Amino acid sequence: MRVLLHACCAPCMTYPYRKLAEKHEVDAFWYNPNIQPYREYLRRLYAIRKYAKNEGINLIENLEYPLEEWLLIASKLSMKSNVLRCRYCYATRLKKTAHYAKENGYDAYTTTLLLAPYQKHELIREIGENIARMMHIKFLYIDFRDHFDEAERMAKEAGIYRQGYCGCVFSEADRYWRNAP
Numbered sequence: 001m002r003v004l005l006h007a008c009c010a011p012c013m014t015y016p017y018r019k020l021a022e023k024h025e026v027d028a029f030w031y032n033p034n035i036q037p038y039r040e041y042l043r044r045l046y047a048i049r050k051y052a053k054n055e056g057i058n059l060i061e062n063l064e065y066p067l068e069e070w071l072l073i074a075s076k077l078s079m080k081s082n083v084l085r086c087r088y089c090y091a092t093r094l095k096k097t098a099h100y101a102k103e104n105g106y107d108a109y110t111t112t113l114l115l116a117p118y119q120k121h122e123l124i125r126e127i128g129e130n131i132a133r134m135m136h137i138k139f140l141y142i143d144f145r146d147h148f149d150e151a152e153r154m155a156k157e158a159g160i161y162r163q164g165y166c167g168c169v170f171s172e173a174d175r176y177w178r179n180a181p
Ligand code: SF4
Pocket: 034, 035, 085, 086, 089, 090, 166, 167, 168, 169, 170, 171
């Protein structure tokens, strides 16, 4: 199958790409306007470009960065619940990926978000499958979580930047402010 892999960052792309490429023709897709602030966004973008180049991965980049819109919606949702905020975040990224996949003749799409145990795994699956139904494309669901440590090892070996928080300013605050020692 031709598969479009939404890639949230280089470290999370390592194992899922390798696994998928054993059976499929895979391209990676970057669309992550949830990463803030912008210098952090660039740092992760440069890391994934470098990794893709070194590994011979075709990386398709959507560099749209609708900061005001994203923050406006996400902050309203965040005041109600983190789950609603993350639902919005996952849905925007997966919709863009599915749309590109559909427009460009891929058989299926999936996401590296299915790797990290700290992500809301079942929610990602639900959103991915709902979008797939709406857009008449397959969502290739694979639970990569058991291979998170392997992905970390691969990222360390590749010497790529590994971030300390999920992406948005809210997750940065949770990591370095609210849960600070
Ligand atoms: S915590 Fe992560 S998944 Fe949730 S809204 Fe922030 S960047 Fe998106």
